[in-house]
Amino acid sequence: MTHPAPLPLSPYCPSSLAEQLLSGGQRVLLFGETGIGKSTLTAELARILSERGLTCFCIAADPGSPGFGLPGTVSLGQWRESGWQVSAFEALCTLDAGRFRLPLLSAVSRLMQKAPLGLMLIDAPGVVRSVAGSELLTGMVGLLKIDTVLVLNRQSKPLPLMNELLSLGIRILPVHAHPEACRPGQKTRAHKRTEQWRTYLAVADEITLDLADLRLIGSPPPIDVPDAWTGRQCAFVDTERTISIGEIIALQDGKLHIQLPAAAATTRTLLVRDARCEKNGLLVSAAPFASGNLQFLPPPDAMPYPTTDYSGGPRPAVKLRGMYATMVNGVFGDPLVHLRLHQQQRSLLFDLGDSGRLSTRIAHQVSDVFISHAHIDHIGGFLWLLRSRVGDFPSCRIFGPPGLIGHIKGMIDGILWDRIGDTGPRFEIAEIHGNRLQRARIQAGCGDCVDLPEIQFAEGLIVDDPQFTVRTVTLDHHTPVQAYAFESKAKFNVDNTVLKTLGLDAGPWLNELKRVIGAGDTAAMIRLPDNSSREAGELGALLLAVTPGEKLVYATDLADTAVNRAALTALAYKADFFFCEASFLEDDIDQARRTGHLTARACGEIATAADVKQLVPFHFSRRYETRPEEVYLELSAACSRVIMPSKSR
Incomplete structure (x- = not known):
């Protein structure tokens, strides 16, 4: 496959470019x-052009910066x-030009029609x-009847969207970026735009x-979630013409x-999208609002047996x-969350309440169990795991609070293991003592526990797996x-487009690049298919797009104290x-305090x-x-992002 020849970059010289x-x-x-x-x-x-007597106009088409x-x-x-x-x-x-590119193109086109x-x-x-x-790119060139595209780029990078640029059929001027040009960080951009916005609203009613x-247009949040409206940019429009723009202070009682701004006009049509001043005061893109109604059902290998x-x-x-994460026994049953890592054919369990609704196959593929504490409704399902893992299965790790080794050993020792030979279930148990793991290995039918070396950990990190x-x-x-x-x-x-532009073939070197970038080793040298080498950081900036990880937190059975709240x-x-x-209603707060549980209100507040x-x-x-x-109802009064069954909304 042939790649288009790179276009040479002209020096950064505004006076020459003006000519x-x-x-x-x-x-x-x-x-x-x-x-x-x-x-x-x-x-x-x-x-420069103005000094030469030309009238010069501009459309600032980046809503984020x-x-x-x-x-x-x-x-x-x-x-x-x-200026x-x-x-x-x-x-x-x-602020998101990529996500809302069609409205942006329409708005820029309307401004062009107004330009002298x-x-x-x-x-x-x-x-x-x-x-x-x-x-x-293609939309702006077509709608605005562009004559010339001036492309700013760095010498070390291929021209962005090279094929699209060459297909436009108009003049392309590639120009070297100014040596001091640098991409500002997200916080820097957020602070700058916030200052502009606050200056605009300094004199406001x-x-x-x-x-x-x-009439609401755009992508407003649900009306029944008032908190999601606070801080949103909003604009009054009339037949797609902006009349005024401001900020929502609150949605209360409809x-x-x-x-x-003082004396600004309004209309009946209000545009609302995702630009929002958050609680920290910064103007940013609000996270997409997810409906509280839960419609998703995981595949059969992640679901409990129907009963x-x-x-x-x-x-x-x-x-x-x-x-997929499933609350196996429902909101009233024994705590047990099954987290299925679908692509790895692997399962993690958070607590081990009644496990009878899970299949034996799931038990075979459980690699780690995380126990909150050893009350029976949180650990009683261990006997299901124990029985299901008789056979040639790898060791299963179990993490929990002090005393866990004794609890697990006690349940194993309470059973006669005279006919299983060397097929007894294997477990590595880790008790969490401050910032250290006290560990032991035990195999059913093979005698006492074997102590393992303690492991020190920092910042609460007890598992650092290649995937999570x-x-x-x-x-x-x-x-x-x-x-x-x-x-x-x-x-x-x-980014396969950039890969092709660089003339590089895919291969194992890409996995190595991902590995070292993930480890933060940007200075590592990566050997390429042509036997040349380049720094991982440089290649990563060119080739890799990052999809952030996702976070799931599990917490149960805790007293409503200031220390607990802060830590959680x-x-x-x-x-x-x-x-x-969310064990009790606020009306039963005395019971919650006696038993060391949260009320629904406390849960929502946290x-x-x-x-x-x-x-x-x-x-x-x-x-x-x-x-x-x-x-x-009590939960939703304290938190606007509660997942609720449809009939309870």
């Missing part, structure tokens, strides 16, 4: 990745002596990869509108409280990338209990799924403080078996 632009058409698109210097060069070109104008918008400006002067803008209420005659520079978003980058009187006598109430099941990590904290239930945080490791995906909030911070007990994406409550007291909706 080249004068010899071409009137519409120039500046294209390149975020932080490459597009906005800086746009302003420099406008200054606009060269001028407001974040969350695209703006039309004219160059004056003091860009905004003459019109269109609200997008998003003159040289027009378009400062494009820094989306230069994948389908989003391709569609934005609060208005109150009845939500029922408004009324929207909105902060708008006619099941009485555990709602049985949550959630999906992560390549994994598990961390723990010790909490108080009038006895030590362990809460656990499972987190899958980031995935590295190869830290462990569960930003978790994708937070499995947490989840909210930890800013989890989804709360999966469980371990409800059976006193609420006929009225679980009361538990869910």
Whole structure:
């Protein structure tokens, strides 16, 4: 396969570039990745051309990092002596040009129609990869009738979207980025855009509108989750024309409280998307809101056996990338979460309550068990695991609080093992004592435990597997209990377009690149198929797109104390799924205190403080078996991200 020859980069010289632009058409698109210097060069070109008597206009088309104008918008400006002067803008209420590329293209097209005659520079978003980058590039060139694409790029990188650029049939000017151009970090960009937004709203009024009187467009969050509205950018529009833009203060009792610049006009149509000022004050893209209704069912190898006598109430099941987590016994039954690592044919268990609904095949594939504490409803299912693993199976690791070795040994020793030979189940047991693991190995029918060397660990990290990590904290239930945080490791995906552009063939070297990047060793040298070598960090920046890992936290049986709250909030911070007990209603708080359990309200408050994406409550007291909706109601009053059965909403 032949690859297009790389286009040479012209030196970074604004005055020379201005001369080249004068010899071409009137519409120039500046294209390149975020932080490459597009906005800086746009302003420099406008200054030079203005000094030569030309009227110069620009559309700032990056809503996340606009060269001028407001974040969350695209703006039309004219160059004056003091810089860009905004003459019109269109609200997008998003910072994500890639996700909302169609609304962005429509908004930029409307601004172009308003622009007077003159040289027009378009400062494009820094989306230069994948389908989003391709569609934005070709869409802007076609809609805006671009004459020239000025591509800013670094010498060490292939030209982004090379094939798309060459297929446009217009003039392409590849230009070397300024040597000092650098990609700003996410926090830097967030602080800059937040400062711009706060300056805009410095003189603002609060208005109150009845939500029922408004036509909502865009991608607003659910109306029944008021917390999801607070801080969102919103814009009043009229036939796709922006009238005003502001920020939602609150949604209360069906009324929207909105902060708008003084004397700003309103309409009946309100645009809301995902640009939002979070609790820390920064203007960022809000996480996509997930519905609380749970419709997902995992595949058969992850599901418990169906039974006619099941009485555990709602049985949550959630999906992560390549994994499924199921509350085996429902919210009223014994605690037991089955986490199925589907692609690895491997299972992890969090607690070991009644296990009779799980298949023997699952027991064969359990590699690790994480016990919160040794009360019978949390460890009684060990006998199922013990019986199911008689045979030639690898050792199963079991983690838990102090005393676990004795508890496991006691259950094994209570059985006569005279006919199994060397096929007795094998276990490695690790008791968590502060920052060390006290370990022992035991095989049923083979005598006493064998002590293993202790392992020291830091920051709660008790498992560091190639695919995931598990961390723990010790909490108080009038006895030590362990809460656990499972987190899958980031995935590295190869950009095949860049791979082809570089003329490299796929091979084992890509796995080595992923491995060293995952380990943080960016200075490692990677040998390529042509026997040359390059630094892993350089190759990773060119070739790898990172998919972050996902986090699931499991916590049950803990007293509502300040120490417990602080420790669990830290462990569960930003978790994708937070499995947490909600044993009693607030009306029964005395019982919760006596027994060392959380109320539903406390559970919701911890989840909210930890800013989890989804709360999966469980371990409800059976006193609420006929009225679980009361538990869910109390939970939802304290947390807006509770996974609830449909009939309880």
